[in-house]
């Protein structure tokens with residue numbers, strides 16, 4: 424009696440999300456990229472790695488990170504506090520020249536027992552994505568594009584600029600409880 428041929432399990436049917444390099448849209452920022460959401464994050468991690476070794480890139484790291492977060496709300500801005508942190512930091516980076524006092528005031532404010540309401544998540548968070556930033560031949564161009572991209576995303580958030588300004592005002596006037 425034959426035990427018959429043992430068929431391999433249909434491995435093609437089980438696509439490993441981590442190794443799936445099919446080009447598709449990142450569900451959060453909309454970029455067309457191999458691997459979709461995973462590929463988008465991997466690309467941004469390449470930038471973060473470069474930022475560690477190149478101080479010129481490092482100088483725009485926070486601006487890029489806050490911009491990336493405001494396009495990837497599901498990953499980075501689940502809570503009202505994380506949303507407020509990245510929105511106000513992006514505002515600070517662009518409208519206040521990355522003022523260090525404001526950057527420092529934001530986490531002090533958010534660490535306190537404050538009640539925040541997360542605003543409605545915007546459907547359109549800018550058509551330019553990190554894929555457009557990273558595809559350059561020089562570091563200088565990458566840095567320039569990060570500024571362009573950050574401004575582009577900030578413009579998409581125009582309806583929440585007033586909220587960001589109000590939150591920064593609250594952060595600066597916040598007195599930590601003793």
Ligand SMILES: [Zn+2]
Pocket residue numbers: 449450451452453454460463464495
């Ligand atoms: Zn993305």
